[in-house]
Amino acid sequence: MRYFFAILFGFLLLALTVFGIAGIRGKEFRKPPLEIFDDMVRQDKLRPQVPNGFMADGRSSQAHVAGTVAQRIGDQNNNTWQGSARNTGLVPGTTNFVATIPVPVTAALLDRGRERYNISCLPCHGAIGDGNGITKKIGAMAIVAPLVGEAGKNAIIIPDGQVFHIISQGKAPNMQGYAATIEINDRWAIVAYVRALQRARFATLEEVPAADRATLK
Ligand code: HEC
Incomplete structure (x- = not known):
């Protein structure tokens, strides 16, 4: 007790x-x-x-570390999100693609575009954009859309904003989107370079600077 x-x-x-x-x-x-x-x-x-x-x-x-890619900016699947033409490739407030690149197109942008294209697009679309990249040669991709010339007509006539959209979201069924890995400015740089590749395909000798003409023969 x-x-x-x-x-x-x-x-x-x-x-x-x-x-x-x-x-x-x-x-x-x-x-x-x-x-x-x-x-x-x-x-x-x-x-x-x-x-x-x-x-x-x-x-x-x-x-941020230089080259950081912002996630979910310019996500066109998110309909509630309205942004600038630069972020989405769309005319703000509409679902229409912008006709021309909304950032200043400079020689530096084109250089950057060539570098980025050669890293991200060349394996499939080829160095000159004819769709004959290494992935086709080794049989990894059966067909890749050409971006230049007569066969690439569709890629030529679509507006710049739509090329940006395809880089960002991909194109069904065989091309994935690169929004998560290619930064927005770099996507526009690639658009500019693709335009340069398309233009180069139809260029005449007279358009090449006189000093460089001999090197083409
Ligand atoms: C893994 C291979 C692959 C890579 C890498 C790739 N693409 Fe594509 N791309 C394709 C295929 C395949 C198509 C055709 C899509 C389809 O109809 O299935 C296509 C279609 C396109 C189109 C539409 C062409 C048309 O006729 O409408 C554009 C523009 C394009 N790609 C641009 C690019 C750019 C720019 C890059 C680099 C950022 C890139 N692609 C990277 C495989 C690729």
Whole structure:
């Protein structure tokens, strides 16, 4: 009996201590409660826009690595999203493709476009855009749409915005979209380069700078 009261007393004391420190769940306090288990309510983490001594520049959020591709921008499957012509290839507020490239077309953009085309498109469409890339030769792709010449007429007549759209979303059934891996400006650079390939196919000797003509023979 003596032990019974000792244990009961000990238990009450323990309960009192626990409630005294932790309080009753749901009760409102003026001061923050003492947390025994914080259930991950509070965590050690960096919030954006907060100074941080760990990084050399003193910021918690670091700038994107150059070449980072934004995800879900210009996603034309998301009908609720309206964006600029540059992001979507569409005339804003409509479902019409823009006729011409909405970014300044410069020599630098074309150079970039050639580089990106040669990485992402050449394996299938070929270096000159005739659809005879390595994937066809090794039998990985049965047919690849030509982008230039008479056979590539469809790719020539579609508006620039639609070429951008095809690069972004692909073309069913055999070409996948590259929105997740090719950055928006690079997609426009590729559009410009594809246009240059198409133009080159029909160019006459007179259009080549005089100094370069001899090298073509
Ligand atoms: C894996 C092979 C592959 C790659 C890589 C690829 N394409 Fe395609 N592309 C195709 C195939 C195949 C078609 C034909 C689509 C179909 O009808 O199935 C096509 C169609 C197209 C068309 C439409 C042509 C038309 O007649 O309407 C365009 C434009 C195009 N591709 C541009 C590009 C560009 C630009 C790139 C690089 C960003 C690229 N493609 C990368 C295989 C590829």
